[in-house]
């Protein structure tokens with residue numbers, strides 16, 4: 001029997017995971033992965049460690065170099081090749097070699113789209129200056145590191161206050177570079193944190209010397225030699241700097257599929273079923289370019305996170321390769337949960353903030369407490385916990401935890417509960433550990449649950 005041809009488009013996280021699982025599922029399949037950049041199979045999440053100088057060599061972020069990947073998964077790898085078109089009738093993709101500009105047609109039986117997200121750069125801030133950067137790919141990270149000389153760059157401006165912006169603030173501080181962050185509404189992590197929780201993070205950043213300004217970048221002042229001179233803002237400021245990072249958000253890269261007739265949802269990402277089949281037969285999608293089902297609300301959401309990319313890649317890879325054999329793999333509902341170090345402060349969130357829940361039409365109340373990461377007699381730090389719940393029956397909707405120690409790992413407990421539809425009573429009843437050096441007698445989350453229970457007395 002002829003080997004089935006599987007083509008995977010996109011080579012960072014979900015694409016390589018799809019190849020690996022397809023290979024495990026079908027040892028005979030003819031598998032090809034196409035990536036337009038120079039690298040495959042690397043850790044995008046660790047790029048800020050390279051930008052900071054904590055990791056000296058970008059190759060350390062690469063899990064499988066091309067040759068090793070080819071050998072390990074018996075697959076064909078095209079880097080520097082862009083898929084420009086999908087012909088769903090003929091089951092062919094048109095691929096351009098970005099070095100020679102030659103175009104070739106590759107036929108497929110099954111196609112997997114793992115094209116991820118791209119950075120959003122407002123038109124007024126698009127620039128070919130060597131000092132103006134985005135951070136999406138390993139090439140972007142290398143180009144940042146190549147230009148980031150603390151002897152000549154003393155001040156950097158970060159446009160945007162989301163995860164990538166905060167990650168790079170920490171990297172630049174590590175290199176001894178002063179940072180100004182332009183944050184719309186003066187807030188950070190707007191989709192994850194309520195305004196008052198964001199204010200705690202902003203205070204911390206300012207204590208660390210970061211200037212967080214409620215301003216929007218409107219244009220860039222670039223010198224004739226291509227170096228950046230300043231960022232101009234909507235209140236008429238001209239902020240002199242030697243480095244700019246545009247971290248104003250991301251969008252799913254779906255043009256290829258849309259042109260081939262694939263359906264996208266409200267977020268702009270591909271609509272897929274639980275087996276990650278797109279609306280076109282023979283085509284699966286995974287990673288940042290798909291919508292997932294939110295476990296709390298059942299709504300379709302974009303959740304561009306690494307773990308979702310790996311898991312969904314495995315589902316798509318298995319299902320594309322299985323040819324009706326065995327049970328199809330499924331991607332269950334997910335909880336949007338994140339954590340980041342904001343200049344040493346752990347900032348973690350899961351599920352829905354009060355603001356986000358209310359703007360999505362959910363009844364939501366928040367309860368906030370501050371407690372300790374460990375016993376008062378041991379080394380400890382304050383932990384601020386905000387719980388979000390449905391007031392009519394106490395169902396947990398989300399949480400935010402901020403502190404110098406213990407926030408990121410604690411959030412996982414609430415994430416696990418959110419998947420089960422748990423209430424504040426379930427959180428209160430969790431058997432939290434107590435060990436003076438590690439955790440206080442009453443955990444901060446238990447206290448938050450207790451306070452929420454009190455608040456809901458008579459309401460449910």
Ligand SMILES: Cc1cc2nc3c(=O)[nH]c(=O)nc-3n(C[C@H](O)[C@H](O)[C@H](O)COP(=O)(O)OP(=O)(O)OC[C@H]3O[C@@H](n4cnc5c(N)ncnc54)[C@H](O)[C@@H]3O)c2cc1C
Nearest residue numbers: 010012013014036044045083115116117287288304305306
């Ligand atoms: C700086 C940074 C830090 C991050 N930190 C975290 C973190 O701490 N925790 C976390 O959970 N997540 C983090 N993420 C997000 C995580 O990296 C992404 O969710 C993950 O990389 C998504 O993987 P993906 O394979 O779906 O897409 P991507 O990583 O976006 O890869 C898609 C690939 O497809 C290629 N491609 C697109 N179109 C074509 C085409 N037509 N032809 C050929 N190739 C194409 C692109 O070149 C790209 O290389 C971070 C991301 C960044 C940028």
